[in-house]
Amino acid sequence: MDVKHYMQQLGRQARLAGREVGKADSGCKNAALLRIAAAIVADSAMLTTENRRDLEAGKANGLDAASLDRLELTPTRIDTMVEGLRQVAALPDPVGEIIHLGYRPSGIQVGQMRVPLGVIGIIYESRPNVTVDAAALCLKAGNACILRGGSESIHSNRAIALCIERGLENAGLPKTAIQVVETVERSAVGELITMQAFVDVIVPRGGKSLIERISAEATIPVIKHLDGICHVYIDGTADVDKAIAIAVNAKTHRYGVCNAMETLLVADSIAPAVLPVLAEKYAEKGVELRGCLKTCSLIGSAVRASEADWHTEYLAPVLSIKIVAGIDEAIDHIQRYGSAHTDAIVTEDYTLARRFLREVDSSSVMVNASTRFADGFEYGLGAEIGISTDKLHARGPVGLHGLTSLKYIVLGDGHVRQ
Secondary structure, rough: OHEEEEHHHHHHHHHHHHHHHHHOOOHHHHHHHHHHHHHHHHHHHHHHHHHHHHHHHHHOOOOHHHHHHHHOHHHHHHHHHHHHHHHHOOOOOOOEEEEEEEEEEOOOOOEEEEEEEEEEEEEEOOOOHHHHHHHHEEEEEEEEEEEEOOHHHHHHHHHHHHHHHHHHHHHOOOOOHEEOOOOOOOHHHHHHOOOOOOOOOOEEOOOOHHHHHHHOOOOOOOOOOOOOOOEEEEEEOOOHHHHHHHHHHHOOOOOOOOOOOEEEEOOOOOOHHHHHHHHHHHHOOOOOEEHHHHHHHOOOOEEOOOOHHHHHOOOOOOEEEEEOOOHHHHHHHHHHHHHOOOEEEEOOOHHHHHHHHHHOOEEEEEHHHHOOHOOOOOOOOOOOEEEEEEOOOOOOOOOHHEEEEEEEEEEOEEEEEO
């Protein structure tokens, strides 16, 4: 295959299809989403079979447990994909929304209209459910998209692509509005991130090395996050039961996800009450604990954490723990080692909670809640295309509004400038 020619062809098709999707009304886009959902339900057995092929190949190629977990399409995850499509269909259509419309002294009206970005290139690893989430959000926001999944999920993505194509065609939209890259050649990524004539935005989802490469080589704007080094800080005023429940869930609900807690910070005054209990619960889950000197004195099974541990996104059953004097040291630690993804405080002190919300500069900051809530589905976005830790355009879970832009509109009635 001539990869350059192939990718250019996808780009041309996406640009043309994007014009059709951009002017499609809400009813048409919603119908397509619901028909994609129906196709996935009808073909769930086929999806499972194709996903099993990817899982077997992954095991044979030595994929680790976290990667295999991200790759697997369980019945629950297939149901979640379907529910995500339905939720996106039920959301208000952002395209064409006019905001801040008001009169100027000259008599003209000036406002802003929400419009699609155009063509979005999405590059991701393992998780085939991203194919559906990305397709749904791009379509509802009036964009075409080119999806390049990892080679380890090629069979799953091809199967999902067939469902998407059928749903689009049944709704009267071009099937090229959502295209899955069929080749597993790495050079396809290099082409996609430099096709300025056809692609408007790149969204990478995956490991740090992938995102660093995309950020360094892309000639197109990128929406991204590099690490998910998420913290939970248990304050001295915390309710012990709440603290234990949150700290267990944030770490053990799923390991291979970017919103899992990687470092637990505990106020010195409450550490003796919570850490021994947490150590037992983590031991039941098989979580390895790496702690500071004070932590190791309270938890006999913990090993001393190195400087590198505070910088590490484990994506595995490993947790670093540090006992801190209070909120000042906790915030300092988060600012030094965090990745601006998601950080939480457990506290019964309203003033400290407000201070944590104000001073921790992350894309999601939480009070008395697990970091695992930091995703588009839980935020009511229906699904997400990724998490952005950038500060321009989109930040946090990127849903429909993050896949649109604003243009100024002016309404007059024969007005001329004096």
